[in-house]
Amino acid sequence: MSLPESSRYQFTPDMRICRILNGMWQVSGAHGRIDPQRAVEQMFVYHDAGFTTWDLADHYGPAEDFIGRFRREFSARHGENRLAEIQAFTKWVPHPGRMTRPVVEAAVSVSLARMGVAALDLIQFHWWDYGDRNYLDALKHLADLQHEGRIRHLALTNFDTERLRIITDNGIRIVSNQVQYSLVDRRPEVQMASYCRQHGITLLAYGTVLGGLLSEKYLGQPEPRRAELNTASLQKYKDMIDGWGGWALFQELLATLKPIADKHRVSIANVGVRYIIDRPAVAGVIVGTRLGVAEHLADNARAFDFTLDTEDHARIEAVLAKSRDLFKMIGDCGDEYR
Ligand SMILES: NC(=O)c1ccc[n+]([C@@H]2O[C@H](COP(=O)([O-])OP(=O)(O)OC[C@H]3O[C@@H](n4cnc5c(N)ncnc54)[C@H](OP(=O)(O)O)[C@@H]3O)[C@@H](O)[C@H]2O)c1
Numbered sequence: 001m002s003l004p005e006s007s008r009y010q011f012t013p014d015m016r017i018c019r020i021l022n023g024m025w026q027v028s029g030a031h032g033r034i035d036p037q038r039a040v041e042q043m044f045v046y047h048d049a050g051f052t053t054w055d056l057a058d059h060y061g062p063a064e065d066f067i068g069r070f071r072r073e074f075s076a077r078h079g080e081n082r083l084a085e086i087q088a089f090t091k092w093v094p095h096p097g098r099m100t101r102p103v104v105e106a107a108v109s110v111s112l113a114r115m116g117v118a119a120l121d122l123i124q125f126h127w128w129d130y131g132d133r134n135y136l137d138a139l140k141h142l143a144d145l146q147h148e149g150r151i152r153h154l155a156l157t158n159f160d161t162e163r164l165r166i167i168t169d170n171g172i173r174i175v176s177n178q179v180q181y182s183l184v185d186r187r188p189e190v191q192m193a194s195y196c197r198q199h200g201i202t203l204l205a206y207g208t209v210l211g212g213l214l215s216e217k218y219l220g221q222p223e224p225r226r227a228e229l230n231t232a233s234l235q236k237y238k239d240m241i242d243g244w245g246g247w248a249l250f251q252e253l254l255a256t257l258k259p260i261a262d263k264h265r266v267s268i269a270n271v272g273v274r275y276i277i278d279r280p281a282v283a284g285v286i287v288g289t290r291l292g293v294a295e296h297l298a299d300n301a302r303a304f305d306f307t308l309d310t311e312d313h314a315r316i317e318a319v320l321a322k323s324r325d326l327f328k329m330i331g332d333c334g335d336e337y338r
Helices: 036-049 063-078 080-085 101-115 134-147 161-169 192-198 232-244 247-264 268-277 297-304 310-320 326-330
Strands: 008-012 015-018 020-023 053-055 087-092 120-125 151-157 176-180 202-206 282-288
Touching (some): 134 161, 192 202, 268 282, 268 297
Parallel strands (some): 087 120
16 A cells, blocks of 8 residues: 555645654553554554654653654664654643743653654644743743754644734744544634634644544444443543534434445545545644554545545535534633643
């Protein structure tokens, strides 16, 4: 399997990425046990198939260490020169408090060491409490570290439009904001996407396949009980579906997506991913991967084989129009965390 050219995206002038990123929250322990050796071996399979871009975080269990180990083994097999084929996007999710240069530098140094890189490709910064304006100090120190060559690009995760504007107005160059974005959660369309487009910022979407709920596996199925949802993702997105319109409406959505998927000879998950990849400002969609436990590589590759037509969009919109307004209920991007 090799992915078509349309799977690549010029994310920054110096970096092309795969538009489906491999999400590593799934190795954190909250989604079942992961065997490190098998996981790293599986990373080669993803990479060789063209899925070269990884999304991780300082707090996703061993994710940063897996990148370090993968890079070491990759270099041994293929030579150091080819390491540039790998893009590894980490996050920094600090506890609130004063953000001095030593605090910020220490966090970045840990990620550099764990991942075995001289510079982080991307650091996506998360902040829990907007009442605490220290986030601007943290970002200014990150920008200094960027100028010193230890970070290639600065990004955010789960920031709302208001704070993204404040950060941009403070002269900090942000390349992307990672937010929840799916057929169920379209809050980024209210104001985030247009702000991003105006300012040359892209979106990295997560939760797009709703932990696997957006698939044939759940089509025509009774509402799952919480105990049956065996990963943190499934539980998270089931809650989102409940707020959005409930299981009956979600079944209507799956039943609408199925003939669209059949028409294009793809899967329901592919339709959900394609829909989001084609939205304004979106650079890529992150799909979580339980490395060494389950994989959907061949299926996810098909998201690059088709496009949705006007009729498909009209049928999808007709169902989505029946849902509740999550922006009104929860607020802008990331407000579910605050
Ligand atoms: N910034 C943030 O706050 C934040 C929050 C959440 C996630 N994320 C990022 O986004 C990534 C994705 O996580 P997520 O929680 O949003 O999970 P997700 O991508 O919505 O769901 C991942 C799960 O979906 C299933 N799946 C994947 N492809 C499929 C396909 N083609 N057909 C059917 N099922 C498929 C797999 O389930 P099985 O393994 O059971 O087969 C997989 O484990 C994370 O790893 C992380 O990198 C970021």
